[in-house]
Amino acid sequence: MINKPFFDIVLVLLASSSVCSRELKLVLFQQKRVNRESLKLLNKLQTSSIQQCLPHRKNFLLPQKSVNPHQYQKGQALTILHEMLQQIFNLFRAIISLNGWEESHMEKLLIELHQQLKYLEALMRWQAQQKRDTLGSENLRLQVKIYFQRIRDYLENQDYSTCAWTIVQVEINRCLFFVFQLTGKLSKQGMET
Amino acid sequence: MLALLGATTLMLVTGAPWVLPAASGGTNLKSPENGRVCIIDDNFILQWNSSRESVRNVTFSAEYKIPGMDNWKKLPGCQHITSTECNFSSVKLKNVYEKIELRIRAEKGNSTSQWHEVKPFIPFQEAQIGPLDVHLEAEDKAIVINVSPPGTKDSIMWAMDHSSFIYSLVIWKNSSRLEERTETVYSRDKIYNLSPETTYCLKVKAELRSPRRVGFYSPVYCINTTEKHKVPSPENIRIDAKNQVYVLQWDYARENTTFRAQWSHEFLKRIPGSHSDKWKQIPNCEDVKTTRCVIPQNAFPEGIHRIRVQASNGNSTSFWSEEKIFNTEMKTVIFPPVISMKSVNDDSLHVSIGAPKESENKSVNQPYPLIYEVIFWENTSNAERKVVEKRTDVTFPNLKPLTVYCVKARAFTENGKWNKSSVFSATVCEKTKPGNTSKTWLIAGICTALFSIIVIIYVVKVLLRCINYVFFPSSKPPSTVDEYFSEWPVRNLLLSTSEEQTERCSIIENANTITVIEETNPIEDHKKYNSQTSQDSGNYSNEDENSESKISEELLEQETV
Numbered sequence: 001m002i003n004k005p006f007f008d009i010v011l012v013l014l015a016s017s018s019v020c021s022r023e024l025k026l027v028l029f030q031q032k033r034v035n036r037e038s039l040k041l042l043n044k045l046q047t048s049s050i051q052q053c054l055p056h057r058k059n060f061l062l063p064q065k066s067v068n069p070h071q072y073q074k075g076q077a078l079t080i081l082h083e084m085l086q087q088i089f090n091l092f093r094a095i096i097s098l099n100g101w102e103e104s105h106m107e108k109l110l111i112e113l114h115q116q117l118k119y120l121e122a123l124m125r126w127q128a129q130q131k132r133d134t135l136g137s138e139n140l141r142l143q144v145k146i147y148f149q150r151i152r153d154y155l156e157n158q159d160y161s162t163c164a165w166t167i168v169q170v171e172i173n174r175c176l177f178f179v180f181q182l183t184g185k186l187s188k189q190g191m192e193t
Numbered sequence: 194m195l196a197l198l199g200a201t202t203l204m205l206v207t208g209a210p211w212v213l214p215a216a217s218g219g220t221n222l223k224s225p226e227n228g229r230v231c232i233i234d235d236n237f238i239l240q241w242n243s244s245r246e247s248v249r250n251v252t253f254s255a256e257y258k259i260p261g262m263d264n265w266k267k268l269p270g271c272q273h274i275t276s277t278e279c280n281f282s283s284v285k286l287k288n289v290y291e292k293i294e295l296r297i298r299a300e301k302g303n304s305t306s307q308w309h310e311v312k313p314f315i316p317f318q319e320a321q322i323g324p325l326d327v328h329l330e331a332e333d334k335a336i337v338i339n340v341s342p343p344g345t346k347d348s349i350m351w352a353m354d355h356s357s358f359i360y361s362l363v364i365w366k367n368s369s370r371l372e373e374r375t376e377t378v379y380s381r382d383k384i385y386n387l388s389p390e391t392t393y394c395l396k397v398k399a400e401l402r403s404p405r406r407v408g409f410y411s412p413v414y415c416i417n418t419t420e421k422h423k424v425p426s427p428e429n430i431r432i433d434a435k436n437q438v439y440v441l442q443w444d445y446a447r448e449n450t451t452f453r454a455q456w457s458h459e460f461l462k463r464i465p466g467s468h469s470d471k472w473k474q475i476p477n478c479e480d481v482k483t484t485r486c487v488i489p490q491n492a493f494p495e496g497i498h499r500i501r502v503q504a505s506n507g508n509s510t511s512f513w514s515e516e517k518i519f520n521t522e523m524k525t526v527i528f529p530p531v532i533s534m535k536s537v538n539d540d541s542l543h544v545s546i547g548a549p550k551e552s553e554n555k556s557v558n559q560p561y562p563l564i565y566e567v568i569f570w571e572n573t574s575n576a577e578r579k580v581v582e583k584r585t586d587v588t589f590p591n592l593k594p595l596t597v598y599c600v601k602a603r604a605f606t607e608n609g610k611w612n613k614s615s616v617f618s619a620t621v622c623e624k625t626k627p628g629n630t631s632k633t634w635l636i637a638g639i640c641t642a643l644f645s646i647i648v649i650i651y652v653v654k655v656l657l658r659c660i661n662y663v664f665f666p667s668s669k670p671p672s673t674v675d676e677y678f679s680e681w682p683v684r685n686l687l688l689s690t691s692e693e694q695t696e697r698c699s700i701i702e703n704a705n706t707i708t709v710i711e712e713t714n715p716i717e718d719h720k721k722y723n724s725q726t727s728q729d730s731g732n733y734s735n736e737d738e739n740s741e742s743k744i745s746e747e748l749l750e751q752e753t754v
Contacts, residue, residue, distance in 0.1 A: 082402075086357050093356070093464050104494070107458065111496030114460035118497075124402055138318065142290045145317070145353055149288045152353075 023123050024187040030116045031183040037109040038176050045166060053163035060150050060171050063143040064178050075127050077186045079137035082120045084179050087148040088172055089113045222299045225253055228311035234323040234344040239271055240278040241297055255297040289316040289350055320350050322399045322408025329416045332512045333389040340380045342465045343399050356463050358399045367392035367415055379462040385515045389421040424509050427502040430517040434524035442485040443502050450504045454478035459497040459518060495521050527615040530604050534623040541590040542623055544600050563604045572597035572622060595627045
């Protein structure tokens with residue numbers, strides 16, 4: 001016979017993982033909303049303006065290969081997600097201070113991003129409490145930062161022109177697509193463990 | 194340590210040439226040791242140890258290399274340094290996330306020592322968060338805190354992290370250090386629940402999450418709260434969503450006061466700086482005399498917001514109340530699930546939960562993850578079984594046979610922050626199937642017996658017919674056959690003649706019917722046309738007359754035929 005304490009431990013473990021998976025489910029749900037707002041914002045752009053901006057395109061080298069979702073643990077994936085969304089938030093809040101942008105739509109995106117960051121931060125706190133190792137996440141965080149640094153440098157070099165913002169917006173949408181995939185995988189992982 | 198080891202081995206390997214200049218120039222310059230960097234915010238400091246037997250007038254110079262650079266470059270701020278540290282903050286870096294290499298050597302006159310290479314590092318990873326600059330403003334029961342993010346305004350070190358910092362604050366009454374309170378605040382925030390006319394002291398530090406990096410505490414700042422304001426600020430702000438509106442309420446003891454309420458986006462807190470101009474007046478909550486106001490739901494966009502209320506007695510206005518955070522998701526109405534119950538076998542019931550029926554309301558059709566609370570009881574007793582389920586199928590085993598059980602369920606949102614639940618669904622009751630008793634067997638037995646009786650009757654009938662055919666053949670078959678033979682030709686003849694006759698008749702009949710129809714219809718048509726002749730030209734009626742005459746001619750022809 002297996003003694004009672006063993007079951008207690010198993011129950012506690014199950015409960016804690018279910019808390020996490022519940023949060024993860026919410027994160028996935030919230031990410032859908034973030035992406036939806038981003039797409040709405042992108043739809044606001046005129047096709048003509050996008051065509052006109054095509055010569056300004058640049059490869060920002062989204063670090064999607066180095067941050068392959070399969071390779072990393074939950075903690076690391078969380079770190080990448082948090083950093084990416086945080087940087088997107090920073091970029092868009094810079095845009096909001098500029099004139100000529102659809103403010104209310106940008107606000108909606110920022111609202112959703114803020115909510116998502118709150119969920120992720122709660123998860124990160126939980127993870128810190130569990131003392132899960134987040135080794136190697138520092139390096140991933142840096143890669144994300146470098147990617148966004150490239151975007152910022154590009155904007156600066158282009159004198160923050162409307163075209164540059166358009167290109168960046170398209171790029172961010174691409175990035176969000178990657179984020180969504182990562183969120184899906186994270187939440188799947190969360191359910192399994 | 195590694196760098197040190199590397200440096201010493203390098204010195205050992207290159208020992209021979211190192212001796213040479215000493216022999217020729219007479220100077221014996223030793224490389225500096227233990228080179229290290231100390232980065233706080235945007236201050237880059239390089240430190241090293243010089244060898245003990247250092248000669249006078251020795252200076253040190255450093256060079257650096259970053260990815261994409263082929264050659265070493267002189268490190269600005271670190272040339273011909275007499276002390277053992279230098280500040281190279283003015284170095285132009287592409288970014289702070291790439292490896293930087295440094296090397297340093299001693300110099301005297303024309304002779305130089307070997308280079309001592311510092312372990313390559315990534316500035317951002319080495320950087321520490323410096324002490325913060327804090328600005329305070331006192332109210333009677335609160336302190337407004339304004340923390341400048343670490344680094345200078347155009348800091349490159351934290352340029353991408355301004356919004357990522359969290360600030361933790363320790364506050365205490367100056368009179369008693371024991372009662373410390375720790376709070377996590379945004380860069381612009383307010384500390385509430387303080388006493389008036391009291392000196393409070395506080396210190397703040399910044400933190401970065403994951404990988405956790407904690408900064409230095411700011412210096413201790415002290416401030417006196419003001420005397421109690423004549424007009425107190427409203428308290429206990431609460432907001433609730435009710436049938437398509439929000440109801441905002443607060444507590445206030447005094448009479449003859451007017452209130453106004455404002456709202457602002459919560460995400461603004463994440464952005465450093467003042468957002469005092471971003472507060473917006475809440476419709477229906479301006480100059481209200483009651484301690485509540487009803488706000489239409491479209492007053493706020495979807496998301497998390499902050500609300501504050503201010504009281505005014507005509508002459509002066511109170512400080513703003515404590516800010517209340519609320520999420521517009523609270524207005525979401527969750528509808529009860531639809532449940533059905535089936536008895537699977539004699540001792541278990543299967544309950545399936547259908548998704549809550551959503552109304553046409555826009556806010557509701559968002560697919561929040563839901564969990565269900567299922568309450569199950571025996572109809573005659575009060576003992577309930579409660580199950581919280583994520584799945585939409587629940588089976589209740591170990592039940593009594595032939596007993597009525599009832600079930601109801603409600604839906605919850607899977608969110609820890611705001612628990613929303615639907616009302617309970619309608620109660621569904623179901624009787625379990627009878628147990629493994631004789632009854633089932635009885636019913637089954639009766640059924641099989643009935644079935645077998647029917648089968649036997651049929652079989653017997655068939656057998657009887659066969660027996661009848663074989664053993665008691667009918668005596669009259671030839672006569673009947675004869676009858677048939679005799680009748681057939683007559684019938685055929687009759688049939689054929691009648692058919693011919695009817696054919697003839699039909700022509701006449703048809704002709705008659707045609708004439709009848711044709712005769713009646715034109716009259717009607719003619720009447721119609723007559724009524725229309727006032728508008729139409731006469732051609733129509735002429736044509737009609739013509740056609741009528743034609744038809745009559747045709748009829749005549751037919752009649753003659």
